[in-house]
Amino acid sequence: MDDNLRARVFISCGQRKESDEVVIAQQIGERLEKKGFEPYVAVQQSSLRGLKENIFQELSLSEYFLFVDFKREKISDNTYRGSLFCHQELAIASYLDIPVLGFQEQGVSPDDGILRFLQANCTPFSDRHTLANVIADKIELAEWNPHWKNQLKMERDPSQFAENPQVPGNRMARFFYITVKNLNIYKHARNCYAFLESAYDLSAEEKIPVRLIEFKWSGYVLPNATILPSSQRPLDAFFVFNDNPETPYFRVFSDSDHFIPRIKGPGDYLLTYMVISDNFSTVRETFRMHLENKVDNIRLTPA
Numbered sequence: 001m002d003d004n005l006r007a008r009v010f011i012s013c014g015q016r017k018e019s020d021e022v023v024i025a026q027q028i029g030e031r032l033e034k035k036g037f038e039p040y041v042a043v044q045q046s047s048l049r050g051l052k053e054n055i056f057q058e059l060s061l062s063e064y065f066l067f068v069d070f071k072r073e074k075i076s077d078n079t080y081r082g083s084l085f086c087h088q089e090l091a092i093a094s095y096l097d098i099p100v101l102g103f104q105e106q107g108v109s110p111d112d113g114i115l116r117f118l119q120a121n122c123t124p125f126s127d128r129h130t131l132a133n134v135i136a137d138k139i140e141l142a143e144w145n146p147h148w149k150n151q152l153k154m155e156r157d158p159s160q161f162a163e164n165p166q167v168p169g170n171r172m173a174r175f176f177y178i179t180v181k182n183l184n185i186y187k188h189a190r191n192c193y194a195f196l197e198s199a200y201d202l203s204a205e206e207k208i209p210v211r212l213i214e215f216k217w218s219g220y221v222l223p224n225a226t227i228l229p230s231s232q233r234p235l236d237a238f239f240v241f242n243d244n245p246e247t248p249y250f251r252v253f254s255d256s257d258h259f260i261p262r263i264k265g266p267g268d269y270l271l272t273y274m275v276i277s278d279n280f281s282t283v284r285e286t287f288r289m290h291l292e293n294k295v296d297n298i299r300l301t302p303a
Contacts, residue, residue, distance in 0.1 A: 014070035036146030087113035154285035216251035265291025
């Protein structure tokens with residue numbers, strides 16, 4: 001577990017300017033931040049573009065969802081409706097299967113909207129000014145972990161390579177790897193496929209034609225791999241022969257040479273790799289490949 005990681009909490013909370021709701025939302029965010037989380041206080045959007053670029057985007061990136069349902073208009077004696085916008089965000093969080101903690105102001109109808117189907121068991125509250133403390137205590141009981149991310153990540157250690165003989169000819173080759181990490185501590189990444197998405201020649205200032213084809217995972221014979229929770233798997237980025245280090249070679253799953261990237265050094269190149277998965281968002285990262293006539297001077301570093 002990496003203490004530098006900060007799990008994101010989407011705070012769905014009413015924020016009527018004429019009330020104390022804005023201040024309470026800020027207090028909740030501050031308490032979560034002190035606990036090591038990365039809070040996002042959702043602000044109501046008035047356009048479809050705002051929804052897509054802010055609300056939908058933040059929801060898709062969040063590890064946890066906090067639902068705070070303040071009272072709105074009275075619908076019968078001592079019964080009020082909740083926040084329509086918060087309920088809509090709750091529906092999206094449910095679809096995305098994000099862990100939810102719910103809090104509902106006393107008097108709000110407990111069966112509004114999607115709540116009747118979710119069995120969210122919202123915690124009722126009457127004192128708004130102590131709500132941030134109540135939420136902090138409930139997060140402790142729910143054992144929310146602040147140090148993880150629901151995503152894959154690509155990293156490169158400059159010293160991460162290995163030398164092996166290759167046939168035919170038994171020529172010695174140096175392999176350069178990229179580490180793909182699963183930052184989720186609960187679920188494994190299923191059916192991970194890796195690709196070289198693009199290549200760019202920095203010296204010639206031009207794109208190099210690349211056809212998408214599955215790349216090989218190190219020490220593995222299938223194109224699709226599983227990465228366990230809090231685990232990692234190396235990816236074959238490229239290799240060079242020790243007696244001809246200016247030319248990189250790529251291990252791909254193809255029976256046609258047309259799908260193999262063709263690069264000839266010396267020079268510097270930008271390579272953008274991409275990893276897709278059944279249950280994680282696509283991750284991509286760009287690396288700088290430096291080629292010259294000495295194998296010990298070949299480099300693959302984050303761009």
